[in-house]
Amino acid sequence: MNGLAQSHSEDLAHEVQRRRTFAIISHPDAGKTTLTEKLLLYAGAVDLAGAVRGRKTRRHATSDWMALEQQRGISITTTVLQFEYEGRLLNLLDTPGHQDFSEDTYRTLMAVDSAVMVLDSVKGIEPQTRKLYEVCRTRKLPILTFINKLDQHGRAPFELLDEIERVLGITAVALNWPIGQGPGFHGVYDRERQEILRFRRTEHNERRAPVMALPLDDPGLAAELGDDAVRALREDLALLDTAGPRFDRGALLAGKATPVFFGSALNNFGVEPFLAALVELAPPPAARSSDGRIIEPTTESFSAFVFKIQANMDPRHHDRMAFLRVCSGRFRKDMTVHHPRLERTVRMTRSHRLFARDRETIEEAFPGDVVGVVNPGLFVIGDTLSDDPSVRFDAIPKFEPECFALVRSVSVDKAKRFRRGLTQLEEEGAIQLLVSADAGQRDIVLAAVGELQFDVVAFRLESEYGVPVSIERLPYVAARWIVADSAAIADMHLPYGGAPQLRDRDGRLVLLFRSMRDLEYCAERNSGVALQRLV
Ligand SMILES: Nc1nc2c(ncn2[C@@H]2O[C@H](COP(=O)(O)OP(=O)(O)OP(=O)(O)O)[C@@H](O)[C@H]2O)c(=O)[nH]1
Numbered sequence: 329m330n331g332l333a334q335s336h337s338e339d340l341a342h343e344v345q346r347r348r349t350f351a352i353i354s355h356p357d358a359g360k361t362t363l364t365e366k367l368l369l370y371a372g373a374v375d376l377a378g379a380v381r382g383r384k385t386r387r388h389a390t391s392d393w394m395a396l397e398q399q400r401g402i403s404i405t406t407t408v409l410q411f412e413y414e415g416r417l418l419n420l421l422d423t424p425g426h427q428d429f430s431e432d433t434y435r436t437l438m439a440v441d442s443a444v445m446v447l448d449s450v451k452g453i454e455p456q457t458r459k460l461y462e463v464c465r466t467r468k469l470p471i472l473t474f475i476n477k478l479d480q481h482g483r484a485p486f487e488l489l490d491e492i493e494r495v496l497g498i499t500a501v502a503l504n505w506p507i508g509q510g511p512g513f514h515g516v517y518d519r520e521r522q523e524i525l526r527f528r529r530t531e532h533n534e535r536r537a538p539v540m541a542l543p544l545d546d547p548g549l550a551a552e553l554g555d556d557a558v559r560a561l562r563e564d565l566a567l568l569d570t571a572g573p574r575f576d577r578g579a580l581l582a583g584k585a586t587p588v589f590f591g592s593a594l595n596n597f598g599v600e601p602f603l604a605a606l607v608e609l610a611p612p613p614a615a616r617s618s619d620g621r622i623i624e625p626t627t628e629s630f631s632a633f634v635f636k637i638q639a640n641m642d643p644r645h646h647d648r649m650a651f652l653r654v655c656s657g658r659f660r661k662d663m664t665v666h667h668p669r670l671e672r673t674v675r676m677t678r679s680h681r682l683f684a685r686d687r688e689t690i691e692e693a694f695p696g697d698v699v700g701v702v703n704p705g706l707f708v709i710g711d712t713l714s715d716d717p718s719v720r721f722d723a724i725p726k727f728e729p730e731c732f733a734l735v736r737s738v739s740v741d742k743a744k745r746f747r748r749g750l751t752q753l754e755e756e757g758a759i760q761l762l763v764s765a766d767a768g769q770r771d772i773v774l775a776a777v778g779e780l781q782f783d784v785v786a787f788r789l790e791s792e793y794g795v796p797v798s799i800e801r802l803p804y805v806a807a808r809w810i811v812a813d814s815a816a817i818a819d820m821h822l823p824y825g826g827a828p829q830l831r832d833r834d835g836r837l838v839l840l841f842r843s844m845r846d847l848e849y850c851a852e853r854n855s856g857v858a859l860q861r862l863v
C-alpha cells in the first residue's frame with residue numbers, strides 16, 4: 329500500500345470507529361422521543377428542548393416533525409438525527425412504539441448497530457418492548473437500557489432489574505442507581521465513578537438541569553438528600569455490590585447483558601450520564617452479511633442499502649427521500665454505483681445529512697451513516713447500492729396486511745393528485761394499494777398491518793397532496809397472493825360469500841378473506857392453487 333492509500337484507509341477506519349448508529353425502541357409512551365430530544369439538548373444539537381405534548385407556544389420535540397405526530401403526541405414514523413458529541417458521530421433513529429407502525433421500527437432495526445431500550449419505571453416491560461426485544465435478540469444487537477420516569481412513583485429498581493432478567497432473559501447490570509423516586513427523585517449514583525449526581529429541575533425542562541457531583545461520604549449528603557434517601561441508597565449499593573452482576577463488555581456486544589441507567593427524560597435527570605455512557609458502550613458500525621459473505625465496514629469498496637422511504641419531509645420540496653444505511657467504504661456525492669435490482673448503474677446526486685425534517689447537502693458519508701437521497705423513483709426498500717455488483721444485502725422482512733379499507737377521493741377533480749399521493753405513500757411501504765381484478769371496477773383498496781395507518785393515509789393525502797378522502801373499513805382479515813394458471817383460478821372453490829379478487833401494483837392476483845376459517849377452507853379445497861402470504 330502506498331502512503332496515500334494507507335492514510336486514506338486509516339481515515340476510513342477512524343471515521344468508522346467514531347460512529348454510533350442506534351435505534352431507540354420501546355412500547356408506546358415510554359419516552360423515546362422525549363429522551364431523544366434531551367440527548368440532542370445535551371449534545372448541543374438543539375439549544376432549547378421541545379416537548380412531545382405541550383402548550384401551543386412551546387416548540388415540539390424535534391423528532392416528532394410530522395403534523396399528525398404533533399397533533400396526536402405520538403410518533404408515527406422513524407426519524408433520523410445525525411449529530412456529534414465529544415468527537416463521536418451519532419446516527420440516532422427514534423422509532424414509533426405503536427404496533428400499527430412497527431414495520432417501520434423493524435426495518436430501522438435492520439439498519440442500526442445497537443438499540444436503546446426505554447422502559448417506563450411505572451409499567452416495566454410492556455408487550456411491544458418485548459416484541460422489539462425479540463427482534464434485537466435475533467439480530468444479536470447490543471442493547472442499552474434507560475429506565476425512564478423515575479420522577480413518578482414507579483416500581484422498585486431491583487424489581488425492574490429482575491423483570492428485565494426474567495421476562496427478556498438477559499443479564500441486567502445497573503451502571504447507575506436512582507436516588508429516591510417520584511417527587512423525591514434527586515438524581516443518580518454513578519457506580520463506576522462512585523459519585524452522586526444531584527440534579528435540579530428547570531422551568532419547562534427546556535435547558536440542561538443544573539447538576540452537583542458529590543462523593544458518597546460527603547458530610548453534607550444527608551442535608552442535601554434527606555436521611556432516608558441516603559440510608560436507602562447505601563443499603564441498595566451494598567446489595568448491588570455483593571449480589572449484582574458485574575458489567576462485561578463482551579456480554580453486551582453479544583446481546584447477552586444490558587447495562588441499565590435510570591433517569592427522567594422529561595426533567596433532564598440522568599440524561600447526560602446516559603449519553604456519555606452510550607458513546608462509550610455502543611459499538612461502532614458492525615460488519616454485514618451479503619449472501620453469506622461478510623462485508624467489513626472498513627472495506628474500501630462502497631456498499632449501502634435502502635431501509636426507508638419518506639415523501640414530503642420538507643414542505644418546500646415535494647420530493648421523496650430514500651434513507652440509505654452506508655455499510656462499507658465511502659459515500660461520495662455524485663458517485664456512480666451499481667443498482668443490482670435494476671441491473672444498471674445510478675449516479676448518487678442530491679445526497680443529504682438528515683436532522684429530523686431538516687436536510688443539509690453532504691459531499692461524503694461513512695459506514696454507519698444514514699444518508700438521505702432524493703428518490704426519483706429508482707429506489708425501493710431493500711435495494712442494495714454498491715461499487716461491487718455482486719454485493720446484495722439480506723432482504724428486509726415484510727409484514728402481512730391484516731386491515732383493509734376502501735379509499736375514495738372526496739372531490740372528483742383531483743383524481744390525478746389522488747393517484748400520485750397514493751402511489752407515493754405506497755412506496756414508503758406502510759400500505760399497499762389493491763385494485764379490483766375486474767377492469768370495470770375502479771375502487772382502490774388499502775391494505776395495511778394496522779388500522780392507524782388508514783388515519784395516517786387520510787391525513788397525509790389531505791395535508792400533503794391537498795386531496796380530502798373518505799375511508800371505509802372493509803370486513804377482511806387476511807390477504808393471499810394467488811399463484812396458479814388462469815384456468816385453475818377460474819375453477820377455484822371460494823368460501824360462502826366469496827373472496828374478492830384484486831391486483832397489486834405489479835398486477836399480481838390477491839384474494840381477501842373475511843375470516844381465517846374462510847382462508848383455510850379455500851386452501852383445502854383448492855390444492856392446485858398456491859395461496860402465498862406475501863410476495
Ligand atoms: N413524568 C414523566 N413523563 C415523561 C417522561 N418522559 C416522557 N414523559 C411523557 O410521556 C409521554 C410520552 O412521551 P414520548 O417521548 O412521546 O414517548 P414515546 O416513547 O416517544 O412514544 P411513541 O413514539 O408514541 O411510541 C409524554 O407525555 C412525555 O411528556 C419522564 O421522565 N417523566
Ligand SMILES: [Mg+2]
Pocket residue numbers: 360361362402403422423424425
Ligand atoms: Mg416517540
